[in-house]
Amino acid sequence: MSTDKPRVRFAPSPTGYLHIGGARTALFNWLWARRTGGTFVLRIEDTDRERSTQQAVDAILDGLRWLGLDWDEGPEVGGPYAPYSQTERLAVYQRYAEKLIAERKAFACYCTREELDAGRKRAEAEKRQFKYPGTCREKPYDPSRPHVIRFRMPETGATTYHDLVKGPITTPHDTLQDEVILRGDGVPLYNFGALVDDIEMKISLVARGDDHVNNTARQILMYEALGVPVPVFAHLPMILGADKTRLSKRxxxxxxxxxxxxxxxxxxxxxxxxxxxxxxxxxxxxxxxxxxxxxxxxxxxxxxxxxxxxxxxxxxxxxxxxxxxxxxxxxxxxxxxxxxxxxxxxxxxxxxxxxxxxxxxxxxxxxxxxxxxYAPIQLDPKAKDKFLTPDARPTLQAIRDGVAGLPALETAALEKLFQDTAAARGLSVGKVAQPVRVALTGGTASPGIYDVVQILGRDETLARLDAAAKVIG
The missing domain is CATH 3.40.50.620 (HUPs)
Known part of the structure; x- marks a missing residue:
C-alpha cells in the first residue's frame, strides 16, 4: 500500500457518546495518519437534527482527547476545508446535486410518501423486494414543487473495488435503485453527504465499519459520475459480544x-x-x-x-x-x-x-x-468473629506497645517486632499478623502487614489497634 501522505477521517454522528466501535475506527485512522505522516480529519455528521446534540459532540471530542487521538483538522482546531460539521455545509451539497442534475446524472423525484408506501405494500404482497420504479426519471426539473433528488443508478453491469481488509468486492447494478441523495429540505442522506465531504476534504482513504460495505458501490458510482478520483476503502470488521451478537451495553x-x-x-x-x-x-x-x-x-x-x-x-x-x-x-x-x-x-x-x-x-x-x-474501617463480620477474639487480645496489645515504642516504622524493625511477638507466644508470624490485619483494615486481605502499618502511620495504627481492643471487650 502506498504511504504517500494519506488524508483519513473519522466522521461520527453526534447522537450519543463515543463508544467502543467508533473509538476503534478513530484509532485505526489516527494510527495510519501518524505512521505515514498523513492527516487525520475529524468531521461531525450532524444531519440527524432530531438526535444530534451539542452535548454529544462535546462527549465525542472529550472521548477522543482522553484517548490521546488528536486531530489535525476539525472542530476547535479548524483547517483549510472548514467548516467540519455537515449542518454548516448544506450549500455545498446543493451545489453538487445541481451539477448532477444538470448532467442528467440525478433527477428530482416528486413521488409522495403515500405513493411510495403503496408501491412497497404491492411488492410485499407479491413477495418481492421493493425497488424505486424510476417514475420521475424523465420528468423535467421543477424546483418549485416538493421533491427529493435521486441519483440515477446504472441498470446493467457491476461495480468492483478492492477493499484493503476484505479484498475484491463486486456489486451488480441490478441490485441497486435510484438512491435519494438530497431531501426536500436540502439535507443530504449519508452516502451523498459523506462522499461530497470526502471529495471536498481530499480524503484519500476511507476506513470505516463494515456495516457500510453495501454503501460503497453506490458511492463509487457517484464519484465516477462527478468525475473525481475514487478513494481507497477499508471496511473494518464488526465488533461482537461474547455471544457473537452485535456489541451492546449488555x-x-x-x-x-x-x-x-x-x-x-x-x-x-x-x-x-x-x-x-x-x-x-x-x-x-x-x-x-x-x-x-x-x-x-x-x-x-x-x-x-x-x-x-x-x-x-x-x-x-x-x-x-x-x-x-x-x-x-x-x-x-x-x-x-x-x-x-x-x-x-x-x-x-x-x-x-x-x-x-x-x-x-x-x-x-x-x-x-x-x-x-483514608476512611474509617468497616469491619467484616466474619473476619471480626474469627480473628478479633479474647485470645487475640495479648497479641494485639504486644504489637500496639511495640509500634508505640519503635523509633521509626522501618520494615526491618516491624519484621523483628512481629517475629519476636510470634516467638514469645509460640505462634507463626502469620497467626500474629492476621488479627492485626483485621484490626487495621477491617478484612483478611491486604498488602503486607508491614506496608499497612507504614502507610497508616504510627498514630492511626495505634488508634485502630485500640479500637479493636474495645471491639473484643
Missing part, C-alpha cells in the same frame, strides 16, 4: 468516557482496541510508538472481533504495573477524591500506589480495595 461495552470514570488508563484502552481486529504476531502489549510503527490495514482481519471486558481489564492491569509508582499515585488522586476520600499526591499515596498496582486492575478497584487507608 456485553459490558459502554462509552469510552465511562471507562475513564471506572479508572482505566487511556493507553490501555487504546492498546486493547488496537488488538480488537488487528494483530502484529502474538504481541499483546504495545506502547503507542509501537502501535504507530507497526499498524497497517493489511494486518486487519476480515472476521468480526469479540469484545472481552476481562481481557481489556487484564491489559489495563499490565499497564498499571508498568507505570512508575509516582505516576500511578498522581493518576489515582482524582479517583480517591471522587469517592470522597482525602488522598493527596504525597508519600502516603505513593506507598499505596506501590502496593496497590499489583492487586488492583483499575483505579476504581484501587479506591474500592484500599479506601481503608
Amino acid at each position: 456485553h459490558g461495552a459502554t462509552s469510552v468516557t465511562a471507562y475513564r470514570d471506572m479508572g482505566y488508563l487511556p493507553h490501555a484502552v487504546v492498546n486493547y482496541l488496537a488488538r480488537l481486529g488487528w494483530s502484529h504476531g502474538d504481541q499483546e502489549i504495545f506502547t503507542l510508538d509501537e502501535l504507530v510503527q507497526h499498524f497497517d490495514f493489511k494486518d486487519v482481519g476480515a472476521t468480526a472481533g469479540v469484545f472481552n471486558p476481562e481481557k481489556m481489564t487484564w491489559v489495563n492491569h499490565e499497564w498499571m504495573r508498568k507505570l512508575p509508582r509516582d505516576e500511578v499515585a498522581r493518576r489515582a488522586v482524582p479517583y480517591f477524591r471522587a469517592a470522597g476520600l482525602p488522598a493527596e499526591d504525597g508519600e502516603k499515596l505513593r506507598h499505596v500506589a506501590d502496593v496497590a498496582r499489583e492487586r488492583a486492575k483499575t483505579f476504581g478497584e484501587m479506591v474500592q480495595q484500599f479506601r481503608y487507608f
Whole structure:
C-alpha cells in the first residue's frame, strides 16, 4: 500500500457518546495518519437534527482527547476545508446535486410518501423486494414543487473495488435503485453527504465499519459520475459480544468516557482496541510508538472481533504495573477524591500506589480495595468473629506497645517486632499478623502487614489497634 501522505477521517454522528466501535475506527485512522505522516480529519455528521446534540459532540471530542487521538483538522482546531460539521455545509451539497442534475446524472423525484408506501405494500404482497420504479426519471426539473433528488443508478453491469481488509468486492447494478441523495429540505442522506465531504476534504482513504460495505458501490458510482478520483476503502470488521451478537451495553461495552470514570488508563484502552481486529504476531502489549510503527490495514482481519471486558481489564492491569509508582499515585488522586476520600499526591499515596498496582486492575478497584487507608474501617463480620477474639487480645496489645515504642516504622524493625511477638507466644508470624490485619483494615486481605502499618502511620495504627481492643471487650 502506498504511504504517500494519506488524508483519513473519522466522521461520527453526534447522537450519543463515543463508544467502543467508533473509538476503534478513530484509532485505526489516527494510527495510519501518524505512521505515514498523513492527516487525520475529524468531521461531525450532524444531519440527524432530531438526535444530534451539542452535548454529544462535546462527549465525542472529550472521548477522543482522553484517548490521546488528536486531530489535525476539525472542530476547535479548524483547517483549510472548514467548516467540519455537515449542518454548516448544506450549500455545498446543493451545489453538487445541481451539477448532477444538470448532467442528467440525478433527477428530482416528486413521488409522495403515500405513493411510495403503496408501491412497497404491492411488492410485499407479491413477495418481492421493493425497488424505486424510476417514475420521475424523465420528468423535467421543477424546483418549485416538493421533491427529493435521486441519483440515477446504472441498470446493467457491476461495480468492483478492492477493499484493503476484505479484498475484491463486486456489486451488480441490478441490485441497486435510484438512491435519494438530497431531501426536500436540502439535507443530504449519508452516502451523498459523506462522499461530497470526502471529495471536498481530499480524503484519500476511507476506513470505516463494515456495516457500510453495501454503501460503497453506490458511492463509487457517484464519484465516477462527478468525475473525481475514487478513494481507497477499508471496511473494518464488526465488533461482537461474547455471544457473537452485535456489541451492546449488555456485553459490558459502554462509552469510552465511562471507562475513564471506572479508572482505566487511556493507553490501555487504546492498546486493547488496537488488538480488537488487528494483530502484529502474538504481541499483546504495545506502547503507542509501537502501535504507530507497526499498524497497517493489511494486518486487519476480515472476521468480526469479540469484545472481552476481562481481557481489556487484564491489559489495563499490565499497564498499571508498568507505570512508575509516582505516576500511578498522581493518576489515582482524582479517583480517591471522587469517592470522597482525602488522598493527596504525597508519600502516603505513593506507598499505596506501590502496593496497590499489583492487586488492583483499575483505579476504581484501587479506591474500592484500599479506601481503608483514608476512611474509617468497616469491619467484616466474619473476619471480626474469627480473628478479633479474647485470645487475640495479648497479641494485639504486644504489637500496639511495640509500634508505640519503635523509633521509626522501618520494615526491618516491624519484621523483628512481629517475629519476636510470634516467638514469645509460640505462634507463626502469620497467626500474629492476621488479627492485626483485621484490626487495621477491617478484612483478611491486604498488602503486607508491614506496608499497612507504614502507610497508616504510627498514630492511626495505634488508634485502630485500640479500637479493636474495645471491639473484643
